[in-house]
Amino acid sequence: MTWLPAASVHAGQVDILLGGLLLISLAVLGLVFGLMLLNIIRFRVGSRVPVSAETVAHKSWRFEIAWTSVTLAVFFALFLWAARLYVVGFQPPSGAIQIYVTGKQWMWKVQYPGGQREINALHVPLGRPVQLLLTSEDVIHDFSIPALRIKHDVLPRRYQSLWFTATQVGAFRFYCTQFCGIGHSRMTGTLIVLTPTDYANWLGQTPASGSLATRGEALFIHNGCSGCHVSQPYSPGADDTSRAPSMVGLYGSQTMGPDGQRVKVDNAFLHDAILHTATVSGQAAAYATQMPSYRGVLAEEDLAALIAYIQTLSPSRLSGVGMSASPERKGN
Amino acid sequence: MSEHLAPYDSPRHRDETAIAGMWLFLASEILLFGGLFLIFVVYSHTRAAGWALGVRHTNLMIGGINTALLLTSSMAYTLGVDAARNENARGVILAGLSAAGLGVTFLCLKGWEWHTELADHLFPGPGFALGGPQAGGAQLFYSFYFLSTALHGLHMLVGIGLIGWICLRTYRGRSAPLIAMPVEVVGLYWSFVDLVWVLLFPVLYLIGRV
């Protein structure tokens, strides 16, 4: 049995938090069991030690207030400490490598920006932030990497984000940790952290059917998206956006949501917009034609490719921002 | 309600206990419908357009008539409770029968409404009548519609049964002095069923219609 490695800075910080929790727990346990034993020895029926009257008649409320407030203070400190570490998970750094991970009963499908794909294995470079974009084709799964101390549920038809920067070369196991049917325990795989050069070599050697964005471009044309949506800034008719919004510069911009609030165009937004157009209904009235739903036409892998392609049309905004799960990014 | 070992000190104590029990049960019922209303709160917000599309397809006419019927029924029964307090058995039976009759009419109309809706393919599923981009939200609305009206209808059936039981036991016990407590307990329940409808009516027929 090997002790669980900590393969990222975050993992180390979580371990320190766990250590702190463990110390507090041991102290409290020592107190509880110690007092219990002392009481039993001292006050057991038949014990010789005489019990003074003042031992029996305590002023209870002082004790009550004391231990209630001490407990509260310790708990509040723990809460703050743990919450600060958790918030980090919602703030993927810009420039992270975006890798699409799709769960289905019972395997993990992984797609790289360069078009490489693999199943139940995930290759990442050492020292570079990686953002996983997680979605599921059927039930709820959960992508868990114990060596990095992170996990996140993987929900059907929406994107969840998980990011990390690996700091240790090696192979680490990842698991599905949300029960997803009888093959649940076979839904595991290996995270392989490579040095940047090894990673580049690995990318080069792995066959790829064009980059993800290239495949997306083909899908964009093949599925007739280009019939309505403009995708090149200076093409003929680029100013004619009466039929449908232009894809140029769309990613990362603000648009009108279903109830008139402004929402940001991100991966989750595009994903929903392509599958069921309800979420962009606020704008639909502005265009002459109504976009059909591509539910059942496009698989999750195709969607990932399309979104990767649409991202390339807004080069200035391309970054690791804009997950459905992320609230406004704060500076800290 | 004479138990072999009645734990009550006096008839009054017994009546208070029974009425308190009914109130507590209704608190539980509120949470039951509360969970259902959460569906409305969430989806009428996140899927507002589709939800409103669904609302526009409900039959306001029948809904309105039913609301009037149920309010009248509740009023009739309340008169019965009053009669019971005055030990007027005839009044109780009369009020009970009219309240139950109005309730049955409500259910018949509701059944007719359901029948037309099913014929129009408004039950969510593959053959759902409303197409277009808002079909999903409208289907969610109709899921809520059918489930909530079914659940409310079930409560109506139980209530009508209870009122029937009240009428029967009052009729059979004509000779003895009338005990008002069971009439009141059933009255609490019937008013609750009425109240649920008063909340369901705007949710199903009005909010989002215009």
Next chain:
Amino acid sequence: MAPTSDPQTMQRSYLWQDGTLRSWLLTTDHKRIALLYMASITAFFVLGSLGAALIRLHLISPTGAILSDETYSRMFTMHGIVMVWLFLVPSIPVTLGNFLVPLMLGAPDLAFPRLNLISWYLFVMAGALVVYGLFRGGLETGWTFYTPLSTDYTQGRVLPVVAGVFLSGFSSIATGVNFIISIHQLRAPGLTWYRLPLMLWALYATSVIFVLATPVLSITLVLLAFEHVFHVGVFDPALGGDPLLFQHLFWFYSHPAVYIMILPGMGVVSEVVSTFCHKPVFGYRFVAWSSISIAAIGFLVWGHHMFVAGTSLYAAVVFSMLSFLVSVPSAIKVFNWLGTMHGGAIRLDAPMLYALGFIGLFTVGGLTGLFLASLASDVHLTQTYFVVAHFHYIMVGGMVSAYFAGLHYWWPKITGRMYPEMWGRTAAALLFFGFNLTFFPQFLLGYEGMPRRYATYPAQFQVLNVLSSAGASILALAYILPLIYFIWSLFRGARATANPWQATGLEWRTSSPPPTENFIEPPVVTHDAYDYAALDHPAPAPQAEPPHV
């Protein structure tokens, strides 16, 4: 004081007054209904334990020793559903609670005796439906029924199982209504709220959760069944629904349900600790109100089951803070029990050993709960064996210990016979050690990252799994022993006096076992709860006591 249970007492006791099967099945006597319940939940406990035994046996080998993946999934689903809804949730309230509430109140019965009987029949029907579903076809969703797995992706028998759980909810609500109204309406003269035994405070808090949380589970299950049959899309993302909504609704019930399971246990421990220290409970009002505040705050913490589920950051932060808050009243209870021991006259009979086991194991369970209430550590530990170990420390280490403490403590009152003390202590010790050996390794497994509900696992986890399985066999012995000596004591146990433990509650003022009407003379209360001075040196006449509020 009532006399020792001589043959005449036995004759007029509730047990023997009318011995026909018909009189048992149609009884409205809360004591007999408690025994009917006890028989049923014991059967379900045996069934759930057999499931657990198979699970532990299977996990001896990393590739799975005996079951297929499918059977394994069905087995842990069965174990979870049976244990949660057919054993843990009803356990103490419907058995000890049913038996004791009227006795502690000084009343002849519960407020609604017939409703009580109906609730038992509902429970039996619920159990039958669940067992039918689980064994004719089976179900592989886990006890949590997460959508869309349970609605669209299972071949299992969702409907009968869900219908059974739904019915058991009605039974819970009936019991809750009965307890609350009884405590309000049927208190003996002089029994003010602050004179109630802490067991009743705990059961009152439990009943509030029964009445207010269970209906939310009911409607959730109705929605689930509706979705499963018609595929309408309430929780199905493919049709526009939201699977997280199911989780919110489910945990809105199921987290308070944890307090349904543990609060009555805390009530039992308060009674037992006070009696075996022969000293009033330290900080009576704090212990009483901590039960109520646990029930109240317990409604606001369901989101801590969803820190990695995809809810918003703000929701997670708020739920984390509230989860820390809800553990404060539990900590207060533990400190007060220790304070009660201080300066007492401690006797270590079997009930006390079980109660001390409860305090220790519950503390471990509570402290590891902090690991899961803390956001960043929860992300690492949730959905692993750490969670499994944590809630078994609360449910088995806590709740089952308390149930056994209560059974041993009130066994003389229920049956009129003493259990064999030496065997009782042996079983209590076995439970403590067997339990720790079973579940402590699972904390380590969880930290190492072993996910729960895995039929097979990487070989590196085997040592700890084998340890855990070994502990389970000791735990099984600790369950079987009481079953044997309790049955033995029914026929051969020493006859019990009315008050064998020198305890103060009203239930000890009547004979063991009590007569059908509970008290020959309706009792009048003139002292606070746990007034041992009044018990040891009874005042010549009750009116000498000043009225107390």
